[in-house]
Amino acid sequence: MKHVAVWGLFLGLSVAAIPLRGQNTVAGGSQDSPLPDAPSTSAAASVSGTVLDPSGAAVSGAEVTLTEVGIQQGRSLITGADGRFAFNNVASGLYVISVTAKGFQPATSPKFTITMNQAYEIPSVKLSVATATTEVVVQPTDVIAAQQIKAEQKQRVFGVIPDFYTSYVWNAAPLTTKQKYSLAAHQMFDPVAFVGISLTAGIQQGRNDFPGYGQGAEGYAKRWGAEFANGRISIILSKAVFPSLFHQDPRLAINRAVENLPGPLVGSLTCDCDVALHYSAQVFCNRDP
Numbered sequence: 001m002k003h004v005a006v007w008g009l010f011l012g013l014s015v016a017a018i019p020l021r022g023q024n025t026v027a028g029g030s031q032d033s034p035l036p037d038a039p040s041t042s043a044a045a046s047v048s049g050t051v052l053d054p055s056g057a058a059v060s061g062a063e064v065t066l067t068e069v070g071i072q073q074g075r076s077l078i079t080g081a082d083g084r085f086a087f088n089n090v091a092s093g094l095y096v097i098s099v100t101a102k103g104f105q106p107a108t109s110p111k112f113t114i115t116m117n118q119a120y121e122i123p124s125v126k127l128s129v130a131t132a133t134t135e136v137v138v139q140p141t142d143v144i145a146a147q148q149i150k151a152e153q154k155q156r157v158f159g160v161i162p163d164f165y166t167s168y169v170w171n172a173a174p175l176t177t178k179q180k181y182s183l184a185a186h187q188m189f190d191p192v193a194f195v196g197i198s199l200t201a202g203i204q205q206g207r208n209d210f211p212g213y214g215q216g217a218e219g220y221a222k223r224w225g226a227e228f229a230n231g232r233i234s235i236i237l238s239k240a241v242f243p244s245l246f247h248q249d250p251r252l253a254i255n256r257a258v259e260n261l262p263g264p265l266v267g268s269l270t271c272d273c274d275v276a277l278h279y280s281a282q283v284f285c286n287r288d289p
Helices: 002-032 141-152 177-188 191-207 216-245 256-260 263-268 273-279
Strands: 045-052 063-068 075-078 084-090 093-100 112-114 119-121 252-254
Touching (some): 063 084
Parallel strands (some): 045 119
Antiparallel strands (some): 093 112
């Protein structure tokens, strides 16, 4: 009997525990289940306006940027053909509009406040025409002349024959005496000049010009030396000494417009600066600093 009573008590406790476990399971399930999301609020405000030029005409293609004060990154768009712009879904806050367009100075609107569901119309943004800026670089005349000489020393006919004394700047800066001698030296000792001297000496020897020089290597060397000396003396006198003494520019200035002029007219305009300036033709300018 004692064992029967114990087993009866144990069975009764087990049956009583079953509903308690079910209640705990239901309670635990209600705690773990997620809560429904709170309804979200969308920013339905908008900002719009028109960009105009000083005459009141619409400016198309202008870049308009809407920036919230205190936040560096903003939203940008381009105005249409009517100069209109519109930003949608703008959150409430303090904003500013900036406008940039080619040919106009940048413009910035005053700060304005946007509230929820507000359709804010900005007063027309009028742009001012950009101020033209002209930069004038003043250089000494000898510096300008040095730059022009540097370009002229690269000129060669067919890429071979030196053409150092032709200036395609009709009002080229005058050369100083030092620059005249420097350009002459460049002409005298150009490698192509030595090729020309060698060919001339060979032709003279073949025709037996200047028979007093004789033949053979000695005769060729004498002819070569004489041709070299004659050419160098001619260059230094005509390109440096006389131009320096008489204050002349040894270069030939050619205006590109001369290519469209008749040949006889071009040939007749070679020595008078005033004539060349009038006819925009070709001239050997007798001017010096």
